[in-house]
Every structure is written in C-alpha cells, then in structure tokens.
Amino acid sequence: MTAAASAAMLLAAGCTSNNDDAPDPGSSTAAATSSAESGADGSKAQSLVLTQKDLPAGYQVMEVPKGELEKVAGSFSTGIKTAKVTPAGCAQLSAFPDKIKVDEIGYLIGMKTTSVLAETVSVSSRSVDSARKAATGKCAKQTIEITDGPAAGAKATATSKVISSPKTKADDAVVIQQKATMVMNDVKTSSTVIVGLAEVDGYLVSVQASDASQGGTPDLAAFNAFFTKAIDRVESKG
Numbered sequence: 001m002t003a004a005a006s007a008a009m010l011l012a013a014g015c016t017s018n019n020d021d022a023p024d025p026g027s028s029t030a031a032a033t034s035s036a037e038s039g040a041d042g043s044k045a046q047s048l049v050l051t052q053k054d055l056p057a058g059y060q061v062m063e064v065p066k067g068e069l070e071k072v073a074g075s076f077s078t079g080i081k082t083a084k085v086t087p088a089g090c091a092q093l094s095a096f097p098d099k100i101k102v103d104e105i106g107y108l109i110g111m112k113t114t115s116v117l118a119e120t121v122s123v124s125s126r127s128v129d130s131a132r133k134a135a136t137g138k139c140a141k142q143t144i145e146i147t148d149g150p151a152a153g154a155k156a157t158a159t160s161k162v163i164s165s166p167k168t169k170a171d172d173a174v175v176i177q178q179k180a181t182m183v184m185n186d187v188k189t190s191s192t193v194i195v196g197l198a199e200v201d202g203y204l205v206s207v208q209a210s211d212a213s214q215g216g217t218p219d220l221a222a223f224n225a226f227f228t229k230a231i232d233r234v235e236s237k238g
Helices: 002-016 029-038 042-048 066-080 128-134 220-237
Strands: 084-086 106-112 115-123 141-145 155-163 172-184 187-200 203-211
Touching (some): 042 106, 042 220, 115 220, 128 172, 128 187, 187 220
Antiparallel strands (some): 084 141, 106 115, 115 203, 141 155, 155 172, 172 187, 187 203
16 A cells, blocks of 8 residues: 555656756646646645546555655655656656645545556646656666665666557646666565556646556556546546
8 A cells, every 4th residue: 555655646746846947858838837727726636536436347445544645755755856867867856846745636546456546636837748758768768766765775777658548638648658677675676557647627637557566567458447537537527
C-alpha cells in the first residue's frame, strides 16, 4: 500500500509544480492559462476521482489515510529535490514543491492481487506536452541518484517511450511506458509502469498501472478502461 501511495504522490507532485523559473522540456504557459480560465478548483479534486464501482472487475479500493499520504509526500520531497539526474536538464527536480498539498489532490488506489491502478486529479500548471517531450529524445533514458533523505544511496535507471493511448475526450493526453531498474541497499528490483496523463478542463488527470511482483507486467486492458473513465468523469463533473 505504501508503494502505491508513493506512486500516486509521485504523479501528483510531478504535475503540480508551478515554478516557472525551472527549465522545462515543454511550455507550461498554455496549461497554466487553461487552468485559470476554466475555473479548475483544487478543493474539488477529491470529488472528481473514480470510486470502487468504476474499477475493473476484481480490483478493490485500498484505503490510504491522509496522514500516511502526507508522510509519504514529506519523505519524497526530502530526497527528490537534491537528486542527481543524468542527462542533466531532463528532469526539473528543483521545481517539485517543498510541500505537496494533499487536500488539493484527488486520489484513488485500486489493487487486484499484485496489479495496481493509481489515479490522481489535481489543478496543474504543467502541460501534458512537456511530459511527452520528456519521454522522447535524449531524455528517454534517465538515471536518478538520491543523495539525501531516507532513500539516500538509491540509484534508478528508467527508459521511457510514448505508446498508443485510448481515444478520449481530453484536451490533450499521452500514455508513457517506463521500464525501470532500482538499486537500494544492494537490492536490485525491476519494474514496468504505464502512466497516462491528460489535461481536462484545467485539471491534470493521472493514471498509473503497475504490478507489485518482481518483473510483473501492468494490466494494459484495465489501464485503458480506467484511464478513459477517469477522463470522462472529470470532463462531465469538472
């Protein structure tokens, strides 16, 4: 459950920073303007996420207390802002917020045996296009070394690529497959995740599919259905 919560916070933190001074592979101007003009409201984010009845068959909602999310978010912020990223400039870690506003993030985590689906909804000043560009070219392969905080010494290598996404009502959307290898405390783990990001009426909808087993493969069919439903809900309720 903690790993799933971390995934949800990573999605939200990576998409809610509004530090325009940080270098960015894409422009955040259009996304910021869209959020302001649409009247998107962070206080409504939790009401815009899906519920148990929307999860694919067999998935169950994992209840994560607000206090646990805040703890995960705080631990994440401690190490990520000072991490070393190679190639330089591919991830603007200094732009991550010092404190993640959990109250302004809608989140849902569902699990079926080892398969996990995580959704977040937030008001975003970052564009989906910046995520698309960050997953291509020289930034398609990145290495991150944590130098501070509880995870100091951990090193991860991630390879990303844009894959086909389901047809949705989003203003813009992208689906990225990321394969990662992490070494922490001399223990090596490998994982594959699928991340969908969509701009919908000023909100940033994020969905991640993963498998908690070593070398597990994400449930792509479940992801596609869940991502589409998540976008439809924000489009109809936002």
